[in-house]
Amino acid sequence: MGKLRLNGTVELETERCLLRRFKMSDVHEIYANWLSDEDSAKYNAWKVHSSIEVTKGYLAEWIDSYKNNYYLHWAVEDKATKEVIGSVSVSNIKKRKKSCEIGYTIAKKLWNQGRATEVLIRVLDYLTREAGFEKVYALHDIRNEASGRVMEKAGMKFVKNKTQIFLYSNNIIMKCRMYEFNRYGDTPL
Numbered sequence: 001m002g003k004l005r006l007n008g009t010v011e012l013e014t015e016r017c018l019l020r021r022f023k024m025s026d027v028h029e030i031y032a033n034w035l036s037d038e039d040s041a042k043y044n045a046w047k048v049h050s051s052i053e054v055t056k057g058y059l060a061e062w063i064d065s066y067k068n069n070y071y072l073h074w075a076v077e078d079k080a081t082k083e084v085i086g087s088v089s090v091s092n093i094k095k096r097k098k099s100c101e102i103g104y105t106i107a108k109k110l111w112n113q114g115r116a117t118e119v120l121i122r123v124l125d126y127l128t129r130e131a132g133f134e135k136v137y138a139l140h141d142i143r144n145e146a147s148g149r150v151m152e153k154a155g156m157k158f159v160k161n162k163t164q165i166f167l168y169s170n171n172i173i174m175k176c177r178m179y180e181f182n183r184y185g186d187t188p189l
Contacts, residue, residue, distance in 0.1 A: 002132060003095075003132065004093075004095055004098060004131060004132045004133065005130065005131050005132045006069050006070050006072070006131055007069055008066055008068070008069045008070075008071060008072070009021050009066060009071065009072050009073055009074055010126075012074065012122055012123065012126055013079075013122070014118045014119060014121075014122045015118065016078065016079055016080070016115065016118060017076050017077060017078060017079060017085075017115065017118065017119055017122075018076075018077040018079055019074040019075070019076055019077075019088065019119065019122065019123070020074060020075055020077060021063070021066055021073075021074070021075065022059060022062050022063055022073065022075045022084075022087075023063070023075075024056075024059060024060070024063065026059065026075055026084045027052060027055055027056050027059050028052065029083055029084040029085075030055055030059065030075075030084055030087075031052045031055040033083075033084065033085055033086070033107035033108075033109075035054075035055050035058075070093055072089065072090035073087065073088070073089040073090070074087060074088045074089070074123070075087060076088060076104075076106065076115070076119055078110075085106060085107045085110055085115065086104065086105050086106035086107055086110075086115070086116070086119070087104065087105050088102065088103070088104045088119055088120070088123050089102070089103050089104075090102055090103075090123075090127065091103065092137075097134070097135070098132060098133050098134040098135070099133060099134060099135040099136070099137065100127065100133055100135075100136055100137070101136070101137045101138065101139070102120070102123060102124070102127070102136050102137070102138050103138065103139075104116055104119060104120055104123075104150075106119070111146070112146075116147075116150045117150050117153045117154055120150060120151070120154040121154045121155070124136055124154055124155065124156075124181050128181065128183040129183075133183065134182070134183045134184065135180055135181065135182055135183065136156075136180070136181040137159075137178060137179065137180050137181075138151050138156060138178070138179045138180075138181075139162065139176040139177070139178050139179075140176060140177055140179075141174050141175070141176060142161065142175045142176060142177050148177055148179070151179040152179070154181070155181055156179035156180060156181045157179060157180055157181075157182070158177060158178075158179055159178045159179060159180045160177075160178050161175065161176070161177055161178070162175075162176050162177075162178050163175055163176070
């Protein structure tokens with residue numbers, strides 16, 4: 001097996017979405033579409049941003065991180081409207097095990113339209129076929145059953161229930177369901 005083939009956040013496309021790097025000009029859409037929305041944050045480890053200035057600070061860090069080829073964080077842009085409607089990020093990259101974790105957010109106004117599933121399928125395909133990951137994991141709060149359905153529709157399989165502690169988010173303890181996408185088949189762990 002070869003090494004991971006990561007070239008940073010590369011542009012990807014789906015039928016309805018363009019996945020690209022964030023730009024500072026995205027700040028208003030990011031803030032309005034999910035980072036200021038209580039419902040979007042409800043089952044996530046991040047807190048609602050109190051102002052667009054907070055979002056600008058985070059966005060500047062994301063953009064600066066694109067210098068690292070192992071930093072994978074896509075803006076999800078609606079092709080029809082050119083609006084940034086969500087994000088997909090990859091974390092916990094394990095080079096030796098060729099595994100990582102994926103997370104995603106889609107604007108509430110577009111929930112239940114298949115956008116998250118469409119985007120997740122494309123990124124899972126990129127991560128396993130092009131970047132060389134063998135396993136991709138995802139977690140969702142057990143109360144967020146819709147996110148679990150997105151993972152299942154994208155081909156991920158349930159692995160186990162897990163308690164997750166998010167130290168960088170004011171020590172949030174969350175009961176989660178863990179899913180896995182296996183490059184070589186559908187057998188979890």
